[in-house]
Amino acid sequence: MRNVENVRRMEKWSVQSSDAPGFHKVITPDTCECRAAQIFRLNLQRGESYRLESGELEMNAAVIYGAASLSGNADLTCGMKRFDSFYIPADTSVEIKAEEDLVMYIGAALYEGIGKTMFRSYDASLPIGDVHQIHGEGRGRREVMFTLTPEDEASRLICGLTWGGDGSWTSWPPHQHEKDLEEVYCYFDIPAPKFGLHLSYLKSGEAEDIVAHPVQTGTMVEAPAGYHPTVSSPGVQNAYFWVLAAFTPASRRYDLAVLDPCYAAQ
Numbered sequence: 001m002r003n004v005e006n007v008r009r010m011e012k013w014s015v016q017s018s019d020a021p022g023f024h025k026v027i028t029p030d031t032c033e034c035r036a037a038q039i040f041r042l043n044l045q046r047g048e049s050y051r052l053e054s055g056e057l058e059m060n061a062a063v064i065y066g067a068a069s070l071s072g073n074a075d076l077t078c079g080m081k082r083f084d085s086f087y088i089p090a091d092t093s094v095e096i097k098a099e100e101d102l103v104m105y106i107g108a109a110l111y112e113g114i115g116k117t118m119f120r121s122y123d124a125s126l127p128i129g130d131v132h133q134i135h136g137e138g139r140g141r142r143e144v145m146f147t148l149t150p151e152d153e154a155s156r157l158i159c160g161l162t163w164g165g166d167g168s169w170t171s172w173p174p175h176q177h178e179k180d181l182e183e184v185y186c187y188f189d190i191p192a193p194k195f196g197l198h199l200s201y202l203k204s205g206e207a208e209d210i211v212a213h214p215v216q217t218g219t220m221v222e223a224p225a226g227y228h229p230t231v232s233s234p235g236v237q238n239a240y241f242w243v244l245a246a247f248t249p250a251s252r253r254y255d256l257a258v259l260d261p262c263y264a265a266q
Contacts, residue, residue, distance in 0.1 A: 164230075
């Protein structure tokens with residue numbers, strides 16, 4: 001029998017972010033279940049500017065669409081192309097000017113005194129290593145490009161971009177890391193009527209309690225607990241910016257995922 005309370009809880013984990021101009025709070029503790037991970041979205045038309053101020057947070061921002069230039073920060077005075085990213089610690093600001101119509105996804109978490117401003121240029125030709133990785137195999141094979149690696153200086157955040165294959169899974173076998181980290185998947189390049197499915201369930205083997213979240217460009221799904229595999233429909237490549245936020249700096253690690261034992265051998 002389905003646990004109705006659990007299902008209703010998980011149904012709230014999907015949010016469609018706004019494509020209206022401006023800065024938007026999407027996943028924050030005052031509106032969502034996640035307490036460590038926060039997500040913002042910035043939409044600017046060409047020629048517009050926005051001053052991003054981190055306040056008490058650390059932030060990792062990635063260009064999802066368009067191009068930008070950065071100024072007003074001695075460590076961030078450069079242009080940004082698609083999939084370039086930057087990290088800022090707390091009490092830091094940067095002026096962002098849209099050189100083309102711009103969409104940025106921004107992951108954030110409470111700053112704990114560890115982290116320094118940095119910029120990362122996206123380079124698809126990078127050899128496999130700390131930044132560019134291949135995970136899984138077969139229908140679960142996916143390409144990962146870190147925007148903020150575990151080796152980079154930060155307090156709680158680890159972030160990156162993932163691309164799957166046509167109609168493939170991008171997080172298989174299912175995993176969870178609820179004792180140590182929260183995660184949010186922020187989807188892009190899945191324009192309607194194309195779609196994928198982000199699945200949420202809390203306990204190993206409890207398929208009757210799975211919630212399937214349809215995802216398209218701009219959908220953001222939080223994982224404050226439980227397993228969260230994703231799959232794209234035929235003809236679709238799953239693509240998302242993911243944000244991991246550790247509960248403490250000590251658990252800011254990428255090797256704490258626990259595979260669902262029902263599927264770990266697959």
